[in-house]
Amino acid sequence: MGEQSIPDVPVKLNVKDFGAVGDGIADDSQAFLRAIDAIEDGAIFIPPGRYKITQVLKITKSNVVFRGAGTGETVLWMPKHLEAVLGPQNGDSDTSYYSYGRAGFITVEGSIPSSDLADVEREASRGDTSLVLESTAGIKPGQMVLLYQTDLGDGSYLKHLHGDQLEGGNYSGPNLIRFASRVEEIQGNTILLERPLRTDVRPEWGAEIREFNPTVSEVGIESLTMEFPDPPYPGHHDSLGHNAVYFEYVTDSWVRDVKFINADNGIQLRYSHFSTVEGVYFESDKGREADIGWAGLVNGHHGVDISRSDDNLFTDFEFANRFVHDIGLFAGSSGNVFSNGKGVDINFDHHRKAPIENLFTNIDLGTGARPWYSGGNSTYQAPHSGARETFWNIRAQTPLGWPQQQTWDDEPWGPDQLNLVGITTTDGPIFSTDGKWFETIAPQELFPPNLHLAQLAKRLRKQATTGK
Numbered sequence: 001m002g003e004q005s006i007p008d009v010p011v012k013l014n015v016k017d018f019g020a021v022g023d024g025i026a027d028d029s030q031a032f033l034r035a036i037d038a039i040e041d042g043a044i045f046i047p048p049g050r051y052k053i054t055q056v057l058k059i060t061k062s063n064v065v066f067r068g069a070g071t072g073e074t075v076l077w078m079p080k081h082l083e084a085v086l087g088p089q090n091g092d093s094d095t096s097y098y099s100y101g102r103a104g105f106i107t108v109e110g111s112i113p114s115s116d117l118a119d120v121e122r123e124a125s126r127g128d129t130s131l132v133l134e135s136t137a138g139i140k141p142g143q144m145v146l147l148y149q150t151d152l153g154d155g156s157y158l159k160h161l162h163g164d165q166l167e168g169g170n171y172s173g174p175n176l177i178r179f180a181s182r183v184e185e186i187q188g189n190t191i192l193l194e195r196p197l198r199t200d201v202r203p204e205w206g207a208e209i210r211e212f213n214p215t216v217s218e219v220g221i222e223s224l225t226m227e228f229p230d231p232p233y234p235g236h237h238d239s240l241g242h243n244a245v246y247f248e249y250v251t252d253s254w255v256r257d258v259k260f261i262n263a264d265n266g267i268q269l270r271y272s273h274f275s276t277v278e279g280v281y282f283e284s285d286k287g288r289e290a291d292i293g294w295a296g297l298v299n300g301h302h303g304v305d306i307s308r309s310d311d312n313l314f315t316d317f318e319f320a321n322r323f324v325h326d327i328g329l330f331a332g333s334s335g336n337v338f339s340n341g342k343g344v345d346i347n348f349d350h351h352r353k354a355p356i357e358n359l360f361t362n363i364d365l366g367t368g369a370r371p372w373y374s375g376g377n378s379t380y381q382a383p384h385s386g387a388r389e390t391f392w393n394i395r396a397q398t399p400l401g402w403p404q405q406q407t408w409d410d411e412p413w414g415p416d417q418l419n420l421v422g423i424t425t426t427d428g429p430i431f432s433t434d435g436k437w438f439e440t441i442a443p444q445e446l447f448p449p450n451l452h453l454a455q456l457a458k459r460l461r462k463q464a465t466t467g468k
Contacts, residue, residue, distance in 0.1 A: 002313055002456050003463070006254050006276060009065045009220065012042030015051070022049020024077055029055040039064055046224060048073035054080050058107045062217050066106065068224030071259040071281070075225045078105045081264075082241025098241025101268040101305055105226065110216025110249040112271065114146055120207035121189070127196045133209060136186050144212040147179040147197075149205040157205045161332070161354040161386045163417030163434075168354060169382025176332035176354060178310055180212050180273055184468070194468075198334055198357055214251040214273075221245060221255045228262040230285035233299055235292045236324055239264040242300075247272045255280060262288050265302045266323075269309040276313045277304070283320040294407070295324045295373075302328050306355075311335040313452075319343030319366075325375060329355035332386075338363065339452045345369055350414065352376035354386035361392040362450040368396025368424065372413055373406040385414030392451040394423040395443045401427055402438060422446030 013035050016022070020031035028051040035044045041063035048069045053076050057066075068074025082098040082105070089097040118133040131147075139145065151157035151172055158168020161177065182194040191209070201207045228242035243265040245255055250269075254276040260266045262284050267277060284299035291297050299321040304314060307330040314337065319326055322345050327338060330351035335358065342364040348371055365371055371394075374384040385403070394400065400423050403413045416435040422443045430438040448454040 104246030
């Protein structure tokens with residue numbers, strides 16, 4: 001979460017050496033694919049120019065960086081949509097598979113093999129840093145492991161993810177919260193973890209420790225613009241895949257200094273961990289804006305979409321347009337941080353299935369007309385948010401209130417166990433240590449203004465003192 005800066009990876013190859021022209025007319029897709037195939041590790045430099053791309057640029061190996069000459073110099077121009085490039089994968093649905101994301105013109109794809117190491121033998125509480133296992137054979141100090149748990153049908157695990165205050169819905173929730181940590185020490189059948197548990201742990205939830213061996217890491221996309229055509233946005237779930245960046249099963253990677261123009265879906269992370277998105281900018285041409293009724297004037301589907309992904313950092317971002325879902329969290333995404341952002345009218349879309357313990361700090365929403373607008377499949381009959389989402393120094397032109405549903409369904413937005421501190425509001429304070437925590441201090445009077453940076457500084461001081 002920011003303890004180490006994004007690395008400055010040395011340039012090893014240049015796309016021009018593989019036949020890229022960069023005039024916006026010649027198709028440069030094959031040149032990029034040849035460069036990806038040729039590189040073993042390092043940065044592929046993309047000199048100033050406008051590069052026409054009509055195929056998916058897929059990276060399936062570690063230590064590869066796409067580096068342009070800057071957002072005003074290097075432009076990747078994608079005139080086609082993904083359905084035209086990859087073909088329809090809709091099944092019996094009229095909705096394009098790619099309208100949800102699920103691929104991008106830059107796709108980084110790996111896997112995270114996670115064979116079972118041991119079952120958890122005893123209960124542990126949120127905040128604990130140790131687990132008692134049936135056996136620690138095959139586990140070593142310094143090893144990264146994943147804690148998996150599953151609701152076994154009685155709803156108790158899902159309810160716990162909602163602060164034990166709301167029923168979690170009608171889905172099974174297998175492995176919904178993926179908690180990764182390094183093992184610091186082993187004492188008999190007990191492992192000591194690098195960081196505290198995010199939830200309670202119970203053997204009856206099938207709690208087990210698995211290996212964490214990602215196949216793709218240290219991949220970067222930086223200093224360029226990704227641009228798509230500007231016909232009016234066709235509507236929610238009607239787009240065909242002008243999708244930019246897609247990470248799946250990726251760790252310790254980044255998107256830095258990238259502009260997105262006219263994207264249906266900007267950045268999507270699925271099953272991805274410990275990655276950073278820094279200095280990104282979303283905009284659309286005026287002709288792109290469409291009034292789709294219930295969502296108003298929008299320019300795309302998802303700006304940032306985080307699904308089943310944990311412990312990622314999004315910082316220094318700006319939305320100069322409106323998506324149906326600007327910042328979206330879904331399916332147990334946890335421990336993610338959104339810091340130092342602004343936009344014209346940002347919403348914090350919580351898309352159901354228990355996103356928990358995510359932090360939003362030092363963000364200017366702009367108008368503030370739809371901060372809690374959230375979607376997600378209503379057949380889950382689930383709240384939009386899980387427990388302990390934290391909103392710290394959130395500013396808007398319109399006074400904000402406690403999160404509540406702003407769409408059409410009757411499910412609650414989330415449990416009472418949420419934290420709001422220093423937001424633009426005219427409401428009074430509420431203080432409950434196991435329920436609503438609403439400190440109505442004015443944002444300009446709040447200290448520290450950025451909770452993530454304050455926590456980071458504290459961790460760095462501790463590391464300097466203790467060495468860990």
